[in-house]
Amino acid sequence: MTDANSSVSRNSTSPRTAGFEIPPPPPPQPLRWRRALRELRALLAAPDATEHAIHFMYALGSGDYERNFQRVAASAQGRTLLAERPSLLAALSDRGALAHMPDGSLGRAYLEYLERNGFEPGGLLQLEHRIQARWERDEGTPRLDPLRDWFRDRSILAHDLFHVLTDYGTDDLGEATLLAFSLAQFGGRAQALLTVGAALDCARYWSWRFLAYDFRAWQRGRRAASLVALPWEELLPLRLDSVRRLAGVVDADEAHPEGILRGRIVDRTTS
Numbered sequence: 084m085t086d087a088n089s090s091v092s093r094n095s096t097s098p099r100t101a102g103f104e105i106p107p108p109p110p111p112q113p114l115r116w117r118r119a120l121r122e123l124r125a126l127l128a129a130p131d132a133t134e135h136a137i138h139f140m141y142a143l144g145s146g147d148y149e150r151n152f153q154r155v156a157a158s159a160q161g162r163t164l165l166a167e168r169p170s171l172l173a174a175l176s177d178r179g180a181l182a183h184m185p186d187g188s189l190g191r192a193y194l195e196y197l198e199r200n201g202f203e204p205g206g207l208l209q210l211e212h213r214i215q216a217r218w219e220r221d222e223g224t225p226r227l228d229p230l231r232d233w234f235r236d237r238s239i240l241a242h243d244l245f246h247v248l249t250d251y252g253t254d255d256l257g258e259a260t261l262l263a264f265s266l267a268q269f270g271g272r273a274q275a276l277l278t279v280g281a282a283l284d285c286a287r288y289w290s291w292r293f294l295a296y297d298f299r300a301w302q303r304g305r306r307a308a309s310l311v312a313l314p315w316e317e318l319l320p321l322r323l324d325s326v327r328r329l330a331g332v333v334d335a336d337e338a339h340p341e342g343i344l345r346g347r348i349v350d351r352t353t354s
Contacts, residue, residue: 103166105156106228112144115222119143123276127284130255130348133207137214140273141224147271151311152234161312168233171240174316175204181319189326190319192247200253208239238311245310248327249303250335255347256293259285263297267304268311288348296344303338307331 119142126135140147155161174180175193184190197204218224227235242261249264251257259281266278278297286293308331318326327334335343 103162105153105165106230108149108153109145109225109227109231111146112224114144115142119273119276123280126277127280130258130281130284134210134214136277137211139277141214141218141222143273143276145224147269147273148231148235150271151238151269152231155234155309155312158309158312160314161309164237164312164314165230165234168230169314169316171237171315172205172208174319175240175243184320185322187322187324188320189244189247189323192323193244193319196243196247202243204240204243207242208236211235211239241311241315244315247323248310248330248332249300250343251300252343252345254345256285256289256344259293260297260300260344263300264304267301268307268309285348289344289346293344296339296341299338303333306333 119139122135122139122142126132126139129135156165178194178197181190181194196202215224219226226232242265245251245261245265246253246257249261251261251264259278262274262278262281266274278301282294282297285297308329310330310332313330318329321329324334
């Protein structure tokens with residue numbers, strides 16, 4: 084995967100990084116394989132039920148998340164972001180500011196994405212917070228420190244920006260394809276299992292050729308910069324095609340010459 088600093092440059096000498104320290108990681112959590120498999124089966128039966136994906140991630144512990152956090156913290160750009168902790172939610176929630184951004188900008192494309200799908204910027208974040216509280220209460224999952232809590236929220240908010248950058252839809256095929264792209268970005272056991280499960284499900288009900296298409300999405304994510312470490316607040320006013328170039332996200336026409344696949348799996352009961 085391309086280092087984000089080679090594609091998007093920022094001033095890494097922010098005064099807020101002076102004396103900045105990363106808190107120690109939380110204690111490792113036990114793997115709950117039975118719970119994870121139960122949530123994965125439920126998710127494949129109802130892909131729109133995002134809560135199953137979040138429960139699945141929690142059931143497999145925090146190791147994947149901590150590795151991604153440490154990888155971002157090890158880069159100059161990531162460390163600056165962690166020290167400054169800008170509010171991506173505030174930037175994405177300001178529909179007036181987004182509407183006044185230039186035509187063809189990332190910000191305008193993101194606003195159109197929200198309106199087309201009927202989404203709210205913080206909708207997924209609110210769901211994750213409710214599930215996190217449940218795991219803290221019922222399973223003894225430790226509360227994250229403020230720095231890791233901020234990084235988790237930013238990673239979740241970036242999901243919709245990934246959709247905009249890649250042009251993968253929010254239908255069954257689009258979400259499955261974005262999982263493959265995200266696997267290349269984040270890696271990890273949980274992401275891999277979600278990706279493989281969704282890919283096989285789509286291939287079963289759509290076409291086995293989907294697996295080759297999904298692999299090209301993974302390659303696209305592998306070639307891109309570390310998107311979660313990007314200064315999204317600064318990129319929103321820029322042209323979408325310029326942001327793609329800066330982030331190393333190849334055009335959809337190059338990654339998928341046959342076009343972006345779109346569609347939902349309507350009947351999951353008769354095969």
